Amino acid sequence: MAVIEVSGLTKRYGDRTVVNGVSFTVAEGEIFGILGENGAGKTTTVECIAGLRSPDGGAISVLGLDARRDHERLRGLVGVQLQESQLQDRLRVGEALQLYASFYPDPADWRELLASVGLTEQVNTPYAKLSGGQKQRLSIALALIGNPRVAILDELTTGLDPRARREIWKLIRAIRDRGVTVLLVTHFMDEAERLCDRLAVLVDGGLAALDTPAGLIAGVGDVDGYRANLEDAFLALTAPSHDS
Amino acid sequence: MSALSRLTGTEARLFLREPVGAFFALAFPAVLVVVLGNAIPAFSEPSADFDGERPINLYLPVVLALAIGTVTMTSLLGVLAQYRERGVLRRLATTPVKPSALIGAQLGVNVAALLVGSALMMIAAAVAFGSRGPESWPALLVAFVLGAAAMTGVALLIAAVAPNARASAGIGTLVYFPMLFFAGVWTPGPMMPDAAQRIADFTPLGAASQAMQAAWSGDWPQPLHLAVTAGYALVTCALASRLFRWQ
Numbered sequence: 001m002a003v004i005e006v007s008g009l010t011k012r013y014g015d016r017t018v019v020n021g022v023s024f025t026v027a028e029g030e031i032f033g034i035l036g037e038n039g040a041g042k043t044t045t046v047e048c049i050a051g052l053r054s055p056d057g058g059a060i061s062v063l064g065l066d067a068r069r070d071h072e073r074l075r076g077l078v079g080v081q082l083q084e085s086q087l088q089d090r091l092r093v094g095e096a097l098q099l100y101a102s103f104y105p106d107p108a109d110w111r112e113l114l115a116s117v118g119l120t121e122q123v124n125t126p127y128a129k130l131s132g133g134q135k136q137r138l139s140i141a142l143a144l145i146g147n148p149r150v151a152i153l154d155e156l157t158t159g160l161d162p163r164a165r166r167e168i169w170k171l172i173r174a175i176r177d178r179g180v181t182v183l184l185v186t187h188f189m190d191e192a193e194r195l196c197d198r199l200a201v202l203v204d205g206g207l208a209a210l211d212t213p214a215g216l217i218a219g220v221g222d223v224d225g226y227r228a229n230l231e232d233a234f235l236a237l238t239a240p241s242h243d244s
Numbered sequence: 245m246s247a248l249s250r251l252t253g254t255e256a257r258l259f260l261r262e263p264v265g266a267f268f269a270l271a272f273p274a275v276l277v278v279v280l281g282n283a284i285p286a287f288s289e290p291s292a293d294f295d296g297e298r299p300i301n302l303y304l305p306v307v308l309a310l311a312i313g314t315v316t317m318t319s320l321l322g323v324l325a326q327y328r329e330r331g332v333l334r335r336l337a338t339t340p341v342k343p344s345a346l347i348g349a350q351l352g353v354n355v356a357a358l359l360v361g362s363a364l365m366m367i368a369a370a371v372a373f374g375s376r377g378p379e380s381w382p383a384l385l386v387a388f389v390l391g392a393a394a395m396t397g398v399a400l401l402i403a404a405v406a407p408n409a410r411a412s413a414g415i416g417t418l419v420y421f422p423m424l425f426f427a428g429v430w431t432p433g434p435m436m437p438d439a440a441q442r443i444a445d446f447t448p449l450g451a452a453s454q455a456m457q458a459a460w461s462g463d464w465p466q467p468l469h470l471a472v473t474a475g476y477a478l479v480t481c482a483l484a485s486r487l488f489r490w491q
Contacts, residue, residue: 050338052337075340085330093253102250103247
């Protein structure tokens with residue numbers, strides 16, 4: 001069953017088209033990744049799916065509801081982690097989770113969630129005193145506090161060290177195993193390859209490829225005598241000559 | 245606990261955790277009255293320098309106006325601009341609670357702080373200098389509420405149009421100090437030059453200050469001053485709600 005259906009999504013800022021006719025569907029329980037260079041339209045795409053921006057063309061349905069028109073209802077069903085969205089400096093970790101838990105009808109146990117992102121010791125730490133990675137993990141926890149059916153995560157593990165990234169991957173797989181559909185934006189090829197069931201590669205606002213990580217790699221063949229990896233596939237898709 | 249009450253409670257705790265802001269909103273009006281009262285001889289006695297008025301009766305409404313200006317132009321304005329710039333409002337837009345609820349919670353916290361700060365000031369004036377408060381409480385309340393609403397509207401409008409938190413703080417300061425002048429912080433009551441007073445009539449805090457001074461001596465405020473404050477409140481709130489950007 002398709003949980004997210006994007007068809008012909010187009011978004012312009014002024015006369016600049018940042019997303020141009022993108023279509024894909026995400027199945028229930030899938031971990032779906034969006035890859036692309038800076039400015040390829042990844043964040044705009046997920047912000048439209050999250051109902052935060054109005055598309056200029058195309059249709060987006062999430063859980064059978066219209067992303068923009070039914071935004072009110074979807075806000076309770078979709079958890080969103082945004083890039084560059086901070087909390088109040090003096091807000092403590094435990095307070096933030098309890099506050100956001102109070103917004104939802106059936107929230108997750110905030111102490112369990114805190115433990116699963118490894119922040120139990122920071123429960124009384126003010127936001128300003130957290131490290132970059134800790135802020136990121138808190139942000140992910142806030143996206144999951146409402147027990148969402150769909151989680152949209154932008155720049156999932158940016159700023160995390162390798163060990164913390166693997167902890168977050170484990171967490172994402174665990175919530176997927178509970179039936180949550182995950183849509184994530186990432187810059188990291190290893191993350192996309194290890195974590196995602198399928199990937200959409202955006203180039204200049206258009207959908208350049210849509211496949212499993214293995215399928216994308218198989219499309220490239222050998223590079224300089226070595227077996228291609230996902231980065232090779234990505235570079236081949238986003239190479240400037242690809243435009244022609 | 246409901247989302248709104250938890251949001252308001254959390255914002256109140258955050259307010260109290262900013263010691264400088266909390267001091268200026270809650271304690272500064274009372275401290276200022278005590279300092280002024282000790283600096284001005286015969287604070288509670290009729291004075292020839294003030295056309296036979298008691299200096300305290302001229303200063304207390306001015307300090308109330310200053311309290312309104314401080315809470316709206318520094319505390320409220322600073323928080324609103326920061327919450328947008330840091331993406332706090334945007335994050336809230338992804339939850340079932342609207343970002344406007346956070347602005348409502350902030351308004352509630354700042355109104356409460358203003359009321360507590362003003363009450364502490366009145367108590368300090370009563371205890372230290374035997375102030376009997378305004379001659380007309382109803383008139384004072386009307387003037388105070390309209391003045392606070394006008395300045396809240398100005399703060400919301402600045403937060404709405406300023407491109408970022410720095411600009412917002414800069415505009416806030418540019419508005420704050422002239423407002424304090426027109427409210428009579430440096431030249432209370434009859435000491436203000438006539439020309440300045442004509443301008444003050446048409447500024448939100450100047451009009452509020454004069455309306456509160458009238459209430460203090462038992463007169464009903466001039467219709468002009470009530471109209472000016474009410475007008476500012478309506479126009480600025482309407483504009484702010486149209487122009488406010490959530491991200």
